[in-house]
Amino acid sequence: xxxxxxxxxxLSVFKGAPVxxxxxxxxxxxxxxxxxxxxxxQRLQLLLRHISRESIKGFTADLNKGETSFHLKKPFAQEEDxxxxxxxxxxxxxxxxxxxxxxxxxxx
Amino acid sequence: xxxxxxxxxNKVTEKGKDVELRCDPISGHTxxxxxxxxxxxxxxxxxxxxxxxxxxxxxxxxxxFSAERTGGSVSxxxxxxxxxxxxxVYLCASSLPWLGEDGYTFGSGTRLxxx
Numbered sequence: 001x002x003x004x005x006x007x008x009x010x011l012s013v014f015k016g017a018p019v020x021x022x023x024x025x026x027x028x029x030x031x032x033x034x035x036x037x038x039x040x041x042q043r044l045q046l047l048l049r050h051i052s053r054e055s056i057k058g059f060t061a062d063l064n065k066g067e068t069s070f071h072l073k074k075p076f077a078q079e080e081d082x083x084x085x086x087x088x089x090x091x092x093x094x095x096x097x098x099x100x101x102x103x104x105x106x107x108x
Numbered sequence: 109x110x111x112x113x114x115x116x117x118n119k120v121t122e123k124g125k126d127v128e129l130r131c132d133p134i135s136g137h138t139x140x141x142x143x144x145x146x147x148x149x150x151x152x153x154x155x156x157x158x159x160x161x162x163x164x165x166x167x168x169x170x171x172x173f174s175a176e177r178t179g180g181s182v183s184x185x186x187x188x189x190x191x192x193x194x195x196x197v198y199l200c201a202s203s204l205p206w207l208g209e210d211g212y213t214f215g216s217g218t219r220l221x222x223x
Contacts, residue, residue: 006150009148032207034211036211036212043111043214043215043216043217044151044199044201044214045214046210046211046212049207049211086150086151088151090207094139094141094156094158094203094205094206094207095141095153095156095164096141096153096207096211096212097153098143098150098151098152098153099150100148100149100150101150101151
């Protein structure tokens with residue numbers, strides 16, 4: 001069975017500090033991983049996916065197959081980064097399995 | 109439409125009543141998904157429709173839950189004999205047949221409260 005674990009329910013950092021949102025997965029195949037974000041009063045939306053290798057809004061995520069991790073990082077947090085972040089794993093077809101989510105709170 | 113539309117946005121119902129939640133996906137998106145979002149539980153997969161294939165119902169929590177998708181477009185999630193533990197935000201998403209650049213497009217959800 002596939003599983004996505006986000007160990008932190010809440011991560012609170014000061015503006016300008018580095019951010020790392022943790023995601024670990026268990027999957028027997030070749031995983032495809034995503035980060036989704038939900039800002040206050042907005043819809044859940046795709047932030048980035050590992051195969052695109054892009055940096056979106058300053059965030060990056062590297063797939064580490066040895067550690068089965070896909071942590072989301074940003075070197076300098078901004079207040080507008082405050083949101084709920086979900087890590088997700090693609091199963092067969094299009095079905096995504098999501099983690100429990102981490103609330104990121106950036107304090108000024 | 110331009111996005112995924114869900115209705116109603118809020119629903120308060122009495123325990124034991126049936127409810128229907130509606131999702132109108134993006135035109136051309138053949139895949140449609142229902143998830144349940146609750147505090148501490150994250151996003152729980154419920155059901156997945158892909159074109160004319162049989163739906164993947166593996167996430168439906170009990171036989172009180174059912175969903176259909178008519179004409180490959182609009183979907184309705186029905187919860188019979190609602191219980192207080194059914195209270196959550198029900199999210200619908202749609203996508204192309206494959207997970208392309210944009211992944212899923214989510215609706216704004218239906219907040220269900222069972223009293």
